[in-house]
Amino acid sequence: MIDFAGIRQVQMRIAAIQEQFGVPGMPFQRKLDSEIEKARGVRGADAAAAHRDAAQDAAPKALRAAGAKGTTEALPIADKPLADLVREASAKFGVDPKLVSAVAEVESGGNQNAVSGAGAVGVMQLMPETAAGLGVNPYDERENVEGGAKYIKEMLDTFGGDVKKAVAAYNAGPQAVKDYGGVPPYRETQNYVNKVLDIYQ
Template sequence: MVPKVVTDETLLDIVKRYSQYYALPEPLVYAVIHAESSFKPNAVSPAGARGLMQLMPGTALEMGVTDIFDPEQNIAGGTQYLRKMMDLFGDNKSLALAGYNAGPENVKKYGGIPPFEETQSYVKIVLGLESSYAGGAPVSSLRVASAKPLHRIQAAPSKGAYTVVFHSGLTQPADKVEDKEPYWYIEYANRVYPVRKDLVKTVEKG
């Protein structure tokens, strides 16, 4: 894979266009990108999330993303999914962010922000970052060295009890996979993602 790059000018344009299209505050989108990937287009998390807005492979496919590392496609898919979470939780920003981080099923299960340390921290940090960007954080600060993602970034996803292989060729680990037509419910590190079966090529053990 040829590493993707994106200039500040291009990033600002992409975020502005898709924030407006999906009726999201631009500072919120910057905050999510900052927290998720530290503005690194080629970022991969242990759970298998990828790109600037750290889309899971199944989510990316559902959002119409064909190149998960392409900055514009990733932001288009990420903002679409964030809007989906906002709609699902009545424009409650905290619940939408919790759903983005831990999966909407966990938010429904616990009737609010799940009691996971990472998710609780994620919501607080993203909202704090949003305030910073809304307060006029300069463009140059988007790429400062101190901007670190909230989870570890690595070259490839970690291993789980199962490996979910998508038709796109991407994979993600799973601790547990449940068959609930027409979805696979994929669980990994407290996160639960419903993924349409037609997007999955195979589920392999180990």
């Protein structure tokens, strides 16, 4: 069953970040309201089935290789323009593009229109506060990918290049990783890390 508690607070946070970055609010708000109404129409097992089917549909697309200019290495992102954005952002911040694309795949299936129940936005599922701290507009696909790559780089630097800890920090936050001295004992984070590393390796 989908829990809509707090959805208005999420909408207010999204509206605030839209205003901060000068993103036109109404088209996005209408789209968000439309998606919420659609979700409300799906009940119980139907909701779980719809979510599962969407995830299964997205995975094969994202796992198909996409080439890019000047390189033959395939990334786990089906969309070539997105794969190119990942490569550019990765080069800009000195991060392995395969790692950035693996995070993008697990976060959103490479979908810039994805918005989580908690308010995370876009391909790299940036929280508005995180995006603001990174100096990027999460509603712009290029900036969203750049923000994600920059944040991954920050997490790698924070944890001495330890990819597993950096990926865990991307999901659970760096403080949780520091507190537990590694991947926190949260099922969601453990599953997330395993999925990212399976794609990355």
